[in-house]
Amino acid sequence: MMQGILDIDALSVRFAGRNSHFDALRGVSLSLEQGRILGVVGESGSGKSVTGLSVMGLLPQQASITGGRIRFKDQDITARTPRHLRGASIAMVFQNPRAALNPTRRICDQLSDVIRAHESLDSGAIRQRVIHLLESVNFPDISRRMGVYPHELSGGLCQRVMIAMAIACSPSVIIADEPTTGLDVLTQKAVMDLLFRLSRERAMSMMLITHDLGLAAQYCDSIAVMQKGTVVESGSPARIFSNPQHAYTQRLVDACMTMHPAQPHPAGKTTSRKRRPLLEVSNLRKRYANGHLAVDGVSFAIAPGESLGLIGESGSGKSTLSRLVGRLLDPDDGAIRFEGRSIGTIGARDFFRAEQRPHIQLVFQDAAGSLNPRFTAFDSIADPVRRLGPARNPGALRHHVEKCAADVGLAPALLDRYPHQLSGGQCARVGIARAISVDPKLLILDEPTAALDVLAQSEILALLERLRREKGMSYLFVSHDLHIVRMICDRMVILQNGKIVETGNCEEVFQNPRAPYTAQLLAAIPHFRPASQEAAAATGTEFAGS
Incomplete structure (x- = not known):
């Protein structure tokens, strides 16, 4: 191995448990020049x-550290x-x-x-x-x-x-x-x-x-x-x-979605928006107590079975808008209609009593943080059923929870585990199973894959697409990752400073963005261009996110 400023040679690290141990590193060798x-x-x-x-x-x-060594500028810093x-x-x-x-x-x-x-x-x-x-x-x-x-x-x-x-x-x-x-x-x-x-x-x-x-x-x-x-x-x-x-x-x-251009979302060709919308949002506004106008005159609609992506940078109003639609916040102005009936006038504190509550469910960004640490996976999935669904005897409830777990690819053996005993991907599956346990018509997904690695992310997105096809649910998919939205959504709405700056079919927006802000978002996506990088390496020039 070429010697660098930092050299790691055959490093092994072991984590000791009460009755067992786990080898986190097994002979890792790296050199940083x-x-x-x-x-x-x-x-x-x-x-x-x-x-x-x-x-x-x-x-x-x-x-x-059970083996190997770490050297920094020829100084051994292993111990x-x-x-x-x-x-x-x-x-x-x-x-x-x-x-x-x-x-x-x-x-x-x-x-x-x-x-x-x-x-x-x-x-x-x-x-x-x-x-x-x-x-x-x-x-x-x-x-x-x-x-x-x-x-x-x-x-x-x-x-x-x-x-x-x-x-x-x-x-x-x-x-x-x-x-x-x-x-x-x-x-x-x-x-x-x-x-x-x-x-x-x-x-x-x-x-x-x-x-x-x-x-x-x-x-x-x-x-x-x-x-x-x-x-x-x-x-x-x-x-x-x-x-x-x-x-x-x-x-x-x-x-990895950033490696290959995504294909147009298949559902985009079949979803009809000529039917009465499942959700209609009209001229919605929300100002916080500190004077910040988080949502400013936003209007959009979602058809039955459609997936709509909500895109924007941090502070653009995405999460506030999803909480308004999910009836966790009250709007200052505007209307929210679900299946033709107004739900925006029902207070957020009272909406849990409304008949529409089971039909609108949320999947949160921090999968582990959104789960009750005192609940097992089984209890987390069963909780909305106990609160919002029809009464079930213990046997029927267990059967229903196990079916929800199977629908999201969660092994039955994991149902007795607590959140800290589950991986990030497993916690995400529990959160999705909890949301679908009451058969919702609209699922609001707030950055559901943001903290997941690329393999877990791919699995969760495939799961969400399968569930939408099988159950006919509509999605409001909140994300700052345009490639993910392109992969799973029919249309997208671009938010900036609480206002919609562009909306349209995902493929059309990607190929021909109309708003300068949309073009800026697209240009900021990290892309891998082998030919460009090989040429840069050959000439000794820099290649980065310029």
Whole structure:
């Protein structure tokens, strides 16, 4: 193996349980060269994050390195990453910036803490360094916002703060662990362009841990594919993704929507909108107590059996609109009609009593977080049946729950498990089974695959399409991922600042966007272009998200 600035050689990590153990890493070998970006890809549980935590010396107490070694600039850091290296020479950008930032301290103080930990500077010099760091990550309105708390910032701005903390002491290596998960496509592009620029300008090496193959293909110099704690394939992005050698890599590529142009959604040719709409939304408005107008005059309709995609960046009003339609929020103005009857005038607090409640169900973005941690999977699926469905004896209820579980591909053995005992994909299946347990006519899906790896995402989307065909349900599919909407929806509505800027058939919008904002969203999608990247590699030029 060519020696790099960071070398991992045959690394093995074991997690010890009460009565058993689990080998999270089994002989992993990676090399990160100076000023280059290494993408580490794979499904959830493949060992990507454990690799990064091992380098940082941040493994949990129950984990231990059982073999191999980690070397940074010829220094062996396997047993312990020295404190003077962590943060100063090797830094990490975590997946969830809100959880990684201290909620009780202002962002300027948290940046100052990092600098003080490694350098002896007076308060004036530290303040100037903080301002310079925030400028380098394109943080807006620094003078006013540097004194705010993390909860007062968007996810994208919190991630910029995390990046500023990571580069505060000019490290040689940055480990970015899923830095764009949950971010909309425009914010995702901004964050990745920023990391790429900083890597090139400062000659920093970066290990990008991600399940988004499109991001890895577009921004990385080399790729390592991990499965079940081992590296199964490595090489250049052009070679890995255009000619994968390992069967697992082939599965990842086949499952990744950003690798291949999606085909027009088959249902789009057959769904009729000449029938009376199932759902009609007219001139809907919602303003929050702080004065923010989240939804401003929105109108659309969904036909029986139709799937409508709701697209927009963070803060565009997508989630507010879905909560209004799902009757979890009350509108300030406008009308919501379901099967020709007004439901917008029924208060959100009283809608659980309405006869339409079982017919409109929601699937939430955070599958695990939306499940009651005290409920087993069985209880989560049975709960709406007990509350909204006809009375059933225990035997009939169990049979119904097991049928719902079978419909979503959830094994019967998993019904007795609690949410923390399930994977992300399994939690997503429980959430869908819970929603369909009362035979809804309209399913509102709020970013149902946002946090899932590419294989789990592909499985959930195939499941949703099958359920729609079999049960004749309509979908309001909320997402910031245009490829997913193109794959599962007949039509799409593009929201910006609470207003509809474009609507139309998915394929027409993709091929001929009319609104500049729509074109901007489409341009921000990470695409893999083998010919372009091979040409860039041959000429030594840069190839990234420009």
